[in-house]
Amino acid sequence: MNLRVLLASIVFISGSAVSAQADSLKTDTLVVDNVVFAGVTPPDSTELSFSWEEEWIEWCEQSSCVSSDTGLWNVVGEPSLALDTVVMKERLAILDRSSELDLRWNPVAHSKIALYVKRRKQGLGTMIGRAPQYFPLFEEILDREGLPLELKYLTVVESGLNPEARSPAGARGLWQFMYYTAKAEGLRIDSYIDERKDPVRATEAACQHLNRLYKRYGDWYLALAAYNSGSGNVNKAIRRSGKKNYWEVRPFLPKETRNYVPNFLAVVYLMEYHAEYGITPKKVLPGYLGIDTVMVEGPLRFDQMAAMMDLTESEIAAYNPVFRKKIVPGPGEVWPINLPARHVPDFIANVDSMRKYLPELTPEIKYEPEPVYYKVKSGDVLGTIAQRYGVSVKHLKEWNGLKGTTIRVGQRLIIHGDPSKL
Structure with missing residues (x-):
């Protein structure tokens, strides 16, 4: 079957990305099922205390991939057993038994789940309603590539299931590919085409990338951390920790990446057990039959x-x-x-x-060359760089927002130059 036909129920609408950048857990060490969780304390079974950093909300409101519309949430009444540790452990154990990923309860994920349920600020209801439009496609490609089907939930964390999502850092699409990563995975990006926004091609590229990362680290959660922050940060954290288990490496990762896997686990759990917490799917806008x-x-x-x-x-x-x-x-x-x-x-x-x-x-399409990025070296001046790439100093300054001609070693310049010289 043509994969593109599987898009039969897709209605592309903008929405909220499920993401958080708060790390509210205390600095102790906990061992659960022989796994060391550094920097955490176990939550109380009925009440969790956590701080909430508002910076991410401000970021979300400024980002085009996120809506600040509080109506995205459909929460009915107070959540039932929202923070009951025993119940949560039992449910996660059920999910864990059928997954290649380690989905067992841990206090870090518990804190994130409680955060999502209590705050009701995110559009999880919309994500649940939107999931049937995309998940069958994701599951078919993940299954074909031999990857865990639960990886489909990464798109909720990354983009809120919005193919038009874009981050301030330049990531695009459902899987939030950065430009160079997308190109390395074979996606076409030019003046007219951006395959990061193609659900089929982007999912295929994400599978390639995730599979490569898993082969490198042998740990799915380290692979997800590398997907989020790059292999360089994960390699550095492994060296500093001396460990190769995600939860032991986690304290040495960048702050936003320390929250990435717990957010993923919270999404996996709540997408499966949303009804038990009073979260109902928000219907997507009426669309066509197919x-x-x-x-x-x-x-x-x-x-x-x-x-x-x-x-x-x-x-x-x-x-x-x-x-x-x-x-x-x-x-x-x-x-x-x-x-x-x-x-x-x-x-x-x-x-x-x-x-x-x-x-x-009707245009005769002439493809514009992709820009290149030049890292300033010792001894470089704008004039020599402009001459090397067949452009003017004036254009170099315009493209890079420079008021003068001063540049610094290590600075990255964007250049839209003569394609024969790039």
Whole structure:
């Protein structure tokens, strides 16, 4: 079956990413099932005390991948047995028995679960409602690649299941790939295409990347930590700790990464047991009965398509986030276009007429070179760098927000230069 057809129920809408950057646990050491948890104390079975850093909320509100709409939560009444350790242990044990991942109870994950349930600030209800649109696709690809199916929950932590999600650091898409990582995994990113936003291609690339990290560390949670912060930070933490178990390495990881795996475990748990905590799925916006895929040769603009279909340009763009400028590139390239199934016959019948609509505006796509990044070395000046890459000092200053010509060793400059010299 064509994987793209599995997108039949997808309605691309923006939402909230499930993420937190608070680490509220006290600095003791706890051993649970022969695993050492450094820097934690066990929670009380009925009440947890934790501090809450508001910085992440501010970050979320400023980030386009997160909505501050409190209506995203659908919590009915007070959570039942929300912080009962015994019940939580039993439920996690059930999940653990059917998973390759270690999903046993631990106090760090318990604290995160309590945080999510008590604060009700995150859109977990929306994520649960959105999951059926994406999880069947993720599960098929994860199963094909031989990876734990629970890794699908990473997309909740990373992007809130929003293919348009973007972070201030530049990560994009459901799996939040950074530019260079995405390119290394074979994703196409240029002026017109960003496959980080393609649910199929991005999931395939994420599987490749995660599999490579697991082979490197032999520990799934160290692999997830490396996915979040990069192998360099994990390698450094391993050297400093002298250990190779995630929970023992964790205190030596960057702060945001120390919270990454506990957030993941909390999401796994609450996505499975949300009803027991009074969290109900929030229905996604009404969509079409299904989405189908049509192959089309470019160039073709979305406004040309919309002019002869009962769809707006924005709706077409929502179904096809991979196209950065609402243009199907060409000529000589064939691309899959996602459309509501009921519109496919009209599209096929009218595609030739679409090309003739406002033909003077139909672009002959000329691919712009990707920018390069140059790390300033000792002795470098803007003039020599500009000459080397066939650009002007004025442009170098504009691209990098420089008021003067002073640069420092180690500074990274972005350069949009002559492609023959890049």
